Amino acid sequence: MFLKHSFWLSAIILLSLTACQPVQSPISMTKPAQIETVASELSGQYQQAADEYAQLALTNEGAEKAAYQLKAAQMYWQSGQVEQSQQQLAQIKLSLLDKSRRYDAAILGANIALFNSDGENALKALSAIQEKDLSAQNLKNVLKLKADAYTLTGNWLEKANTHLKLEKILTDPESLKNNREALWQALMQMTPQALDLFNPGYPPAEDSGWFALAYNIKAYQDNPEVLAVALEDWKRSYPNHPADPALYQKTLAAGTHIPKDIENIAVLLPNSGPFVEAAKAIKDAIIAAQYVSGSSAQLHFYDIQTDAVSGQSNVISQYDAAVANGAGVVIGPLQKSSVEILATHSDLSVPVLALNRTDDDQNYKNLYQFGLAPEDEAVAVADYAKQLGYKRSIVLAPYNDWGQRIASAFTNQWRKDGGTTLLVSNYNETENDFRDTLIPLMGLDQSEQRYKSLQGTLGRSLDFEPRRRGGVDFLFLVARPLKARQLVPQLKYHRSGQLPLLATSHVYSGQPDPQQNIDLNDLIICDIPWVFEQLAAEDPVYQALKNQSSENFASAIRLYALGADAYKLIPQLNTLSRDPTSSMEGATGTLSIDSQGHVIRKMLWAQFEQGELKLIK
Known part of the structure; x- marks a missing residue:
């Protein structure tokens, strides 16, 4: 009897002990697959090696297949074939890889995601790695990739914590x-x-x-x-x-040191010449903003004269006069050439908020550059298209300096964002019928050629409906209001169909007119908050200007907004100039200042519906 009970007691104890043992998962038990190294990899012929590994993957199963797929993905990456590398990596059953190869797969996945500016997927790939199990070198690699990914996602806390980890190794x-x-x-x-x-x-x-x-x-x-x-x-x-x-x-x-209780503000604007109307709108807005603020600061206006032929300007002497008269900050000048001249001043002792930009990216001490540069909007369109997940664009712009500047700014930023521009086409602003430009732009001539070729091959007539070029995600349109109202309907006539049309604010006069603007239906643009009455009505400066200004208020709304924001920026310059993450809500957008001293405007996005511009939420 004792023996019998002893047997069952021993069995129970054995079963209990067995149950307490950790059960190894299939992944942790995965053994390294034994695979061959192709000669082309050793000789640096990565494209050929990738193809050979991909072929070997087709003739193997299980862990060997997964290992060969990983090698193929790595070789495609080495050869610069990012899309093929990503496709090959996506086919791998990661649970079949041993621990070392799972690390390699995660690193490759993170690198591909970072190449595509996709911080979230980079972090997702790296989440499969247990940092505590890594060697010092591998941990460095992972942390550096994570730091880059957190930069893309804007998670500054985790980025800082990642650098603190790196500090220790x-x-x-x-x-x-x-x-x-x-x-x-x-x-x-x-x-x-x-x-x-x-x-x-x-x-x-x-x-x-x-x-x-x-x-x-x-x-x-x-x-x-x-x-x-x-x-x-x-x-x-x-x-x-x-x-x-x-x-x-x-x-x-870095940054300005403007006194909190500023007493004297100098404004440098022309009293005559080609910019006088723009200057008047800006001046009126500055005065209205100062009145609404209730500030006791005095505004002093200085006339800036620029010779149209020589480019010479009195801007430096006027700046010096303003400083001598006790100015604590300077707004202006307006003309680009004057800003460029003032930027060369040997002693900008008083901060300047210029109303235009220099062409270079140099950082000038005490010079902050604010304006309505069309190139900024082109960059914004490229960034917005990237957010929408678009990859391929075509561009339609006028054949003049203005159009080429905007188109160039867009294509440069679009390339930085990882996009591809398939075609840039130019039109003549003096024309009204753009069929000779739009037919090849939309690829309809190629469609016609394919039809004729097929008809000749078959020897009989066929039903034919021309199709626009494929593989395009959107069209970027550069145009002023009149031409935009002509081009959008003609694009639709020439088979643009559901192709998204994106543009800068220059296609819109700023004046609501549904009957006239119905030709802009479906067009998506970026624009300033003051263009939208429901938003602008909340700003007392807008209301003051609207009540006192002439009939051209709507057509000059962006210049009025520029003047209002120039004044409102003054008390914010100390903070914004030191902290790129700080911002203020303005009439021209959400405003911040970058490391070059440029005022960055984040605008709103809207779409024309039944001739009215509606905010995209």
């Missing part, structure tokens, strides 16, 4: 220096509230020190006395911190 001085600069830039993108809330520790911990230092800079940069005390306190709390003072001193040196 990097060894060479150059890598540490670059990592700390990237860490600092990520922290500078965060708000003071976020820096305080997500500080990962307490003094004197190094990670905590980074967040605390950034908090001090962001919170007190407009108050030098308080900031000096805060930095001394930080140094006492984190005595051995590795942060290089040059990092945050550079941040402090």
Whole structure:
């Protein structure tokens, strides 16, 4: 009896012990597949190697098949065939790969996603990797990819935390220096509230020190006395911190130092010449904005004269006069040539908010460039098309300097965004019938040629309906209002069909007229908030201008908005010029300032429906 009970007791104990053992998943039990290395890979012929590995994958099964597919994907990537690499990677059953190859697949997937500017999918690919199991070198690779992905997604907190992880494993001085600069830039993108809330520790911990230092800079940069005390306190709390003072001193040196209670604002605008009407609208808006604000600051206007032939301007002497008269900030000039001349001034001691841009990307101390540059809108169209997932475009623009500048700005940005421009076609603004331009643009001539060829082959007549070119995601239209109202209907007549049409605000006069603008139906454009009455009516400056201005108010609405925003930007310049993540809602869009001192405008998107411009939500 004892033996019998002993047997069952032993069995139960054995079963219990067995049940407690961890069960290995099929993935963790996967053994490395033994595959051959093709000679073409060793000789650097990656395209050929990729094709050979892809063929070997077809003749194998299971783990070997998955391993060959991965090799093919890697070789396609090496040869620059990104799309083929992505297709091959998507076919792999990852559970059949051993641990090392799953790492390689994740890294490849992340690289492809980053190549496509897709931060979310890069992070998704890397999520399959367990960081704790990685060697130091592999961990560096993963963290660097994650940092790039977080940049694309705008997750600055996770980007900063990733750089903090890298800080602990990097060894060479150059890598540490670059990592700390990237860490600092990520922290500078965060708000003071976020820096305080997500500080990962307490003094004197190094990670905590980074967040605390950034908090001090962001919170007190407009108050030098308080900031000096805060930095001394930080140094006492984190005595051995590795942060290089040059990092945050550079941040402090940037930006304006306009007094809070400014008394004298100088405005540089022409009183005559070709820009006088634009200058008048801007001047009226500045005065209205100052009146609505209730500010006691004095506005002083200086006449800027520019010789049309020589390009010489009195802008520097007028700027110097404004400074001598006590100006705390300067708005203007308006003409591009005058802005370019003022940018060469050896001593811009008082901040300038110019109303136009130079052609270069140079950063000029105390010069901030604001305007309604059409190239900015072309860039915005390219970025918007990317957000919509479009890949291939065609462009229709007038054959003149204005049209070519906008088309060039679009195609350059579209290429940076990873898009392809299949064709750029130009039209003559003096014409009214654009069939000779639109037929080849839409590929209808090729469709006709294919029909004639097929008819000749078969020897009989066929039913025929021309088709536009395929593989196009949208058309970017560059036009002024009259030509836009002619071109959109003619595009539809020439088989544009459901092809999305995108354009800048230049196609729209700004004046609501459903009967006239019905020809613009389906066209999508970017434009400023003040173009939309339901939004603009909430702005007292808009109401003041509308009530006092002449009948041309609607047609000059964008210039009025520029003047209003120029004045409203003054009290915001200190913050915006130091913090690219800060913004203000303006009449011309959501405004921020980049590292080159350019005022960036984020506009609204709208579509014409029954002749009326409707916001896209």
